[in-house]
Amino acid sequence: MTRTLVIANQKGGVGKSTSVMNLGIALGERGLRVLLVDLDPQGGLTAAFGIDSYNTRLSTFMLLAHEQVSLARVVRPVRPRVALVPASIDLAASEIQLAAVADRAHRLRNALRRSRIPFDYVLIDTPPGLGILTANGLVAADELLIPVQCQYLAMRGVRALMETVVRIKNSLNPTLRLAGLFGTMFRTESQHGQEVVDELRAVFGPKMFKTLIHYDDVVAEAPLVGLSVLEYMPRHPIAQGYRALSEEIVNGRVE
Numbered sequence: 001m002t003r004t005l006v007i008a009n010q011k012g013g014v015g016k017s018t019s020v021m022n023l024g025i026a027l028g029e030r031g032l033r034v035l036l037v038d039l040d041p042q043g044g045l046t047a048a049f050g051i052d053s054y055n056t057r058l059s060t061f062m063l064l065a066h067e068q069v070s071l072a073r074v075v076r077p078v079r080p081r082v083a084l085v086p087a088s089i090d091l092a093a094s095e096i097q098l099a100a101v102a103d104r105a106h107r108l109r110n111a112l113r114r115s116r117i118p119f120d121y122v123l124i125d126t127p128p129g130l131g132i133l134t135a136n137g138l139v140a141a142d143e144l145l146i147p148v149q150c151q152y153l154a155m156r157g158v159r160a161l162m163e164t165v166v167r168i169k170n171s172l173n174p175t176l177r178l179a180g181l182f183g184t185m186f187r188t189e190s191q192h193g194q195e196v197v198d199e200l201r202a203v204f205g206p207k208m209f210k211t212l213i214h215y216d217d218v219v220a221e222a223p224l225v226g227l228s229v230l231e232y233m234p235r236h237p238i239a240q241g242y243r244a245l246s247e248e249i250v251n252g253r254v255e
Contacts, residue, residue, distance in 0.1 A: 004112065004122040005179060005249070006141035010164075011157030012128035014149040015184035017044035018219055018229075019242070020125040025228040026246035028081040032120040035075065037108070038087035039137050040127040041094075046086040048223035049078045059088035063111040064104075064136065065097055071115035083119075095132050104132055105172055109140035130164045138168045143179035145249075148200060150186045150193035150212070155200070182209040182245055211245040214238055 007016050007023075017040065024034045038045040039060055043053030053059070058074040063085065071085070078084045098104035112122065124137040138144065144165060148154050158181070169176050181204055187193050201208045214237060222232035230239040 002119050002122060003143065004124070004141045005143045005145050006124040006126060006137040007145045007147060008126045008134055008137060008161060009146055009148065009154075009157050010128060010130050010134075010160050011149070011154055014154055014157070015147045015213065015219075016040075017048065017125050018223075019145075019147050019182075019184065019213070020045055020123050021048050021223075022228045022230055022239070022242040023246055023249070024082050024121075024123055025079065025230045026242045027121050027123075027250070028079055029230065029243070030246065030250065032081065032250075033118060034082045035085070035117075035119040035122045036078075036082065037085045037122060037124045037137075039091065039108070039133045040087055040125055041089060041091035041133075042127065043087040043089070043091075045125045046084070048226070048228075049084055049086075050226035051076070051084070051086050053087045054089050056086050056088040058086075059090065060085050060108070061088050061090040061094065064094060064107040065090075067107070067110070069111070071111055072117060075117065083117075091127075091133060098132055105135045105139045108136040109173075112140055130160065134164075135168065135172075138165065138176060139173045141173075142175060143177055145179050146181040147184045147213075148181050148196075150183045150190070150196045152192070152196055155196065178207055179249065180204075180207045180209045183212040185215040186212040187215050209245060209248050211241055211248060213241045213245070 007020050024036045027034045046053045062069045074085050075083045126134045126137045183197050222229045
């Protein structure tokens with residue numbers, strides 16, 4: 001059975017796209033079939049795979065805007081066992097394009113349900129903010145993953161997101177559940193970062209993943225050559241971190 005996870009946080013710059021790419025590759029390394037869906041008009045995930053979102057016509061926008069467009073038409077293989085539905089700049093107009101559509105928050109879910117392409121995991125990347133694109137991700141998913149930058153202000157975005165999740169559960173997707181939170185851009189030498197992690201663990205308890213993704217320039221370097229950190233530096237601590245996080249997700253538990 002396919003597990004569909006949306007990676008969301010209303011704050012930008014917390015590592016959503018980086019995490020989707022690296023988790024996708026880590027799951028693929030485990031022999032799992034993975035679909036990555038880029039819902040961000042900025043197209044960071046798409047660009048990381050060397051695809052130009054400004055010159056991409058068959059994209060997530062097509063799935064949202066046109067019910068007759070199938071997933072098979074827009075999906076692209078990007079690695080063995082890993083495929084991508086790329087973003088296009090057209091996503092920036094989604095709020096306007098879908099304003100009068102009755103099922104506008106269900107378009108991605110409907111497209112995924114119509115598909116007969118077998119995947120073990122679907123990972124959905126969302127933009128900053130809590131508009132129609134993030135709503136489509138939350139409605140399409142079974143589980144929510146929240147990357148949290150290990151800084152105090154980043155925690156404020158989590159509160160707003162959780163309020164939105166409650167509304168989505170109550171009105172649009174009653175089966176959505178929180179899979180967990182994980183810290184990103186963690187600095188071992190930062191007392192402030194450790195305090196943030198401690199507070200998250202105190203608030204969310206077992207929903208806070210054990211794995212922390214550390215800060216390092218390799219995260220920015222790898223996409224420049226079209227690679228995940230796992231491919232660029234397979235033994236780097238961040239690559240090992242995403243492998244450990246993927247193991248926690250596959251096992252369906254946090255410690």
